[in-house]
Amino acid sequence: MNPLILVIEDDAPIRRFLRATLSAEGYVYQEAFTAEDGIIEANTRRPDLILLDLGLPDQDGLEVIRRVRESSQMPILILSARDKEKDKVAALDLGADDYVAKPFGVLELLARIRVALRHSVPRTQDRAVTRFGRIEIDMDERVVKVDGEKIHLTRNEYKLLCVLSKHAGKLVTQQQLLNEVWGPNRLDEAQYLRVYIANLRRKLEADPARPQHLQTEPGVGYRLVVD
Amino acid sequence: MDTLVGLRSPDSPLRSSEPRVRVVRESAITLVVMTSCTVLALALRPHLAAANLAMVYLLGVVIVALLCSRWTSVLASFLSVVTFDFFCVPPYLALGIDDYQYLITFGVMLAVALIVSTQTTRIRAQAQEAVGRQVRTEALYNLSRQLTAQYKDGDVARIAAQCAEETFGGSFVIVSKEEKRNTDPDPHRSSASGSPMPDPALVQWAFDHGEKAGHGTKQFSEAPALYVPLRGAGGMVGVMGVLPPHGDFLNSEKMQFLEVFANQTALAIERIGSQRAAESAQLQVQAEKMRSSLLSAVSHDLRTPLASITGAASTLRVQGDKLESGTRGELLDSIADEAERLSRLVGNLLDMTRLETGPELRREMYPLEEILGAALRRFERQLEHRRVTTQLPETVPMVYADEVLLGQVFINLLENAMKYSPEGTPIELSAEVMENLVAVEVRDRGSGIPAGEEQEIFEKFHRGKTNDTRGVGLGLAICRAIVQAHRGTITAYNRAGGGAVFRICLPSQELS
Numbered sequence: 080m081n082p083l084i085l086v087i088e089d090d091a092p093i094r095r096f097l098r099a100t101l102s103a104e105g106y107v108y109q110e111a112f113t114a115e116d117g118i119i120e121a122n123t124r125r126p127d128l129i130l131l132d133l134g135l136p137d138q139d140g141l142e143v144i145r146r147v148r149e150s151s152q153m154p155i156l157i158l159s160a161r162d163k164e165k166d167k168v169a170a171l172d173l174g175a176d177d178y179v180a181k182p183f184g185v186l187e188l189l190a191r192i193r194v195a196l197r198h199s200v201p202r203t204q205d206r207a208v209t210r211f212g213r214i215e216i217d218m219d220e221r222v223v224k225v226d227g228e229k230i231h232l233t234r235n236e237y238k239l240l241c242v243l244s245k246h247a248g249k250l251v252t253q254q255q256l257l258n259e260v261w262g263p264n265r266l267d268e269a270q271y272l273r274v275y276i277a278n279l280r281r282k283l284e285a286d287p288a289r290p291q292h293l294q295t296e297p298g299v300g301y302r303l304v305v306d
Numbered sequence: 307m308d309t310l311v312g313l314r315s316p317d318s319p320l321r322s323s324e325p326r327v328r329v330v331r332e333s334a335i336t337l338v339v340m341t342s343c344t345v346l347a348l349a350l351r352p353h354l355a356a357a358n359l360a361m362v363y364l365l366g367v368v369i370v371a372l373l374c375s376r377w378t379s380v381l382a383s384f385l386s387v388v389t390f391d392f393f394c395v396p397p398y399l400a401l402g403i404d405d406y407q408y409l410i411t412f413g414v415m416l417a418v419a420l421i422v423s424t425q426t427t428r429i430r431a432q433a434q435e436a437v438g439r440q441v442r443t444e445a446l447y448n449l450s451r452q453l454t455a456q457y458k459d460g461d462v463a464r465i466a467a468q469c470a471e472e473t474f475g476g477s478f479v480i481v482s483k484e485e486k487r488n489t490d491p492d493p494h495r496s497s498a499s500g501s502p503m504p505d506p507a508l509v510q511w512a513f514d515h516g517e518k519a520g521h522g523t524k525q526f527s528e529a530p531a532l533y534v535p536l537r538g539a540g541g542m543v544g545v546m547g548v549l550p551p552h553g554d555f556l557n558s559e560k561m562q563f564l565e566v567f568a569n570q571t572a573l574a575i576e577r578i579g580s581q582r583a584a585e586s587a588q589l590q591v592q593a594e595k596m597r598s599s600l601l602s603a604v605s606h607d608l609r610t611p612l613a614s615i616t617g618a619a620s621t622l623r624v625q626g627d628k629l630e631s632g633t634r635g636e637l638l639d640s641i642a643d644e645a646e647r648l649s650r651l652v653g654n655l656l657d658m659t660r661l662e663t664g665p666e667l668r669r670e671m672y673p674l675e676e677i678l679g680a681a682l683r684r685f686e687r688q689l690e691h692r693r694v695t696t697q698l699p700e701t702v703p704m705v706y707a708d709e710v711l712l713g714q715v716f717i718n719l720l721e722n723a724m725k726y727s728p729e730g731t732p733i734e735l736s737a738e739v740m741e742n743l744v745a746v747e748v749r750d751r752g753s754g755i756p757a758g759e760e761q762e763i764f765e766k767f768h769r770g771k772t773n774d775t776r777g778v779g780l781g782l783a784i785c786r787a788i789v790q791a792h793r794g795t796i797t798a799y800n801r802a803g804g805g806a807v808f809r810i811c812l813p814s815q816e817l818s
Contacts, residue, residue, distance in 0.1 A: 164710060182645070182646075182649050184642075269670060270670060270671035270672075273671065273672055273673055273676060274673060274702065274704075276673075276676065277673035277675060277676060277702045278702070280675070280679075281702075286696055287675050287679070287698065288675040288678045288679050288682065288696035288698060288735065289679055289682050289683070289694070289696065290679050294679075294680075294683060295676050295679060295680045295683075296680075297677075297680045297709050297710050297713050298709055298710045
């Protein structure tokens with residue numbers, strides 16, 4: 080059965096464009112114009128994914144995330160304006176899965192939808208070995224290799240890489256990373272996180288200034304790109 | 307009045323000594339000198355002719371003239387003749403004379419005494435006048451020197467009042483036009499200091515009429531203080547309030563000088579006013595110029611892509627079926643590209659507006675390459691056909707920056723490099739850490755920067771002269787605004803072998 084996508088967006092031209100694109104890709108499409116309708120649709124139809132605009136006429140889009148997350152873990156993708164880093168972070172920390180900044184291209188949107196849907200499918204088995212590009216992570220052996228050669232990582236670097244690879248393809252906020260690697264008491268120390276990321280890049284990436292895998296979403300967080 | 311005593315320095319030549327004290331002093335001098343002359347004359351009388359004794363009195367008159375005022379010395383002249391007659395001319399101790407020849411002696415003696423005393427006092431007055439003039443000139447010089455260094459109304463008023471107090475004694479207050487408007491009336495000041503000045507009603511009167519008012523004038527003469535209007539070349543600029551020392555009247559000479567003083571102050575206040583007016587006028591002209599160039603730039607740059615989008619879209623709608631698929635693709639591409647250009651343009655305009663209203667920096671420690679990397683990723687597609695090299699130091703250079711804003715700087719610089727250099731030419735990025743700064747360079751192999759425009763390219767709405775590039779000329783202005791907000795510098799120059807280099811220096815930070 081084709082996945083059902085619920086679009087909560089008040090702008091008609093964008094809805095029209097999304098309807099055309101998503102239908103063409105074979106998704107089942109459902110739309111809501113307001114936050115209130117969106118929450119009702121989400122609860123009754125149980126879509127496979129929600130595309131959510133944060134600037135809705137009746138309520139803040141963040142409220143939709145909060146209400147949906149009370150009862151469901153369905154993936155939520157945010158559509159947001161370019162300069163609203165704060166909103167993006169707030170939405171992600173509330174449990175949204177990813178965001179696409181307006182104006183966005185259709186390829187980017189479809190890629191994000193695919194990643195989000197893939198993550199929502201429970202994995203049948205946890206593979207111990209993850210490979211992407213020249214990099215190989217063996218979680219059983221706790222070994223990371225680049226071009227088949229063992230790389231020395233510190234404990235925290237390794238933990239960080241594991242967390243990112245667990246959410247591969249997905250945007251992870253700084254707060255999430257700090258929480259999962261260093262614990263809830265170190266949430267203010269984003270600068271250490273950045274230094275660790277920089278060091279990881281120097282160890283794993285061919286050109287640390289043009290990372291292929293460990294990518295930054297300015298002002299929001301990091302994403303491990305494995306395609 | 308007690309507080310005012312503290313303001314006076316004890317001996318200033320321009321201050322009036324009290325008249326009563328002076329009368330007593332001069333009378334005493336005259337009495338002492340005349341008595342001394344008489345004693346000397348009586349001692350010499352047995353040995354000398356009366357005519358020679360007259361010389362003793364003449365000497366006395368000269369001494370009095372040297373020490374006292376003109377009228378006192380005239381008085382002393384007459385007194386000397388009378389005393390001479392009384393003590394030195396027979397019959398002694400009587401005003402009559404035996405020999406009428408003495409009338410000649412008296413006449414000559416009086417004439418000589420009067421001439422000598424008048425001349426002496428005049429010379430002395432001239433000397434004093436010269437000293438006074440010098441002191442006044444110095445005071446004025448001092449005033450104007452101190453006033454020229456000031457750029458604020460309040461400072462001028464304060465310094466002028468201070469200079470006046472040093473020069474005249476007493477207490478001075480200067481109320482400028484603006485101040486009068488703002489603080490009128492100011493019951494707090496007068497009640498707090500216990501000072502009877504300034505009296506708002508009299509300040510207002512002097513200001514409105516442009517005439518002196520208060521103490522020693524025809525208007526409100528019973529008031530304790532005098533109010534002198536401050537008149538500049540272009541009208542009234544304020545009022546100077548004077549509380550004279552010990553409640554004295556100022557004599558006409560001092561009054562004149564006070565007016566000169568007031569004029570100087572008025573001119574200084576006026577100068578500051580017109581300076582401010584000129585500055586704000588210039589700002590207005592600049593804003594006007596900016597607005598018009600913004601309008602023309604925006605209307606052109608918004609309309610051009612909109613025109614191609616509208617054109618392409620309507621062609622597709624009306625003739626879509628008749629077009630070859632290649633042509634359709636081209637039209638669709640141009641819609642997408644132009645829309646993207648519009649989006650960037652609007653983004654730039656928004657950024658500039660945000661930066662001009664004072665950017666709110668959210669600064670944190672970042673590894674430089676993270677910010678560079680995010681900017682490079684923006685242009686992944688456009689940079690596919692170019693060789694982009696990055697050269698970073700061994701240690702991770704850290705910058706204390708707003709990630710998004712500083713990222714915008716590199717985005718704009720990269721965009722520029724792509725715009726002004728041919729497809730296929732390389733773009734180089736490099737960073738080096740120096741003693742207390744991080745220097746980042748973006749280098750291209752394009753047309754370079756026109757000679758002499760190394761500064762101007764950072765101005766708003768300045769656009770490079772290249773045929774097929776469009777933009778509002780905001781990119782580099784945004785870069786400069788952001789870099790400056792980070793306390794850094796941005797410079798541009800041409801490199802050997804062709805192409806441009808943009809160099810950003812940021813203060814480096816140690817990770818604590």
